[in-house]
Amino acid sequence: MGLTYAEVTLESTFRKRKLNTRALADSGAVFMIIPQHIALQLGFDLEETSTREVTLADGSRRQVPMVGPLRVHFEDRWCDLSALVFGDEPLLGAVPMEMMDLVLDPASQQLRPNPENPYLPGALAK
Secondary structure, eight states, X not given: OOOOEXXXXXXXXXXXXXXXXXXXXXXXXXXXXXXXXXXXXXXXXXXXXXXXXXXXXXXXXXXXXEEEEEEEEETTEEEEEEEEEOSXXXXXXXXXXXXTTEEEETTTTEEEEOTXXXXXXXXXXX
């Protein structure tokens, strides 16, 4: 087993800017995370954003910018959300994967649509 990456398109729905990139699919993380250089390429002004306190894997806490609205595309699925801005590569956490009804298969190192809902994303609403 190793790291799983997925080809995604990130879109600033307000600025109408798109960027194709490779994101680390990490079911142990919660949010969508993008590095500062991608946030700037998408047209976000990091001085006019809200911030969020996050706890990192090492237990430390820090304040990071949160930008949005951001649309994340994977294959024929998409979701709208906000993203945290830090780190050195895009990270697709559990929330965007759940919103697009994607499953992570660490054995094959692939991210794919849920086979129980192959045509449209499904979601629990209870």
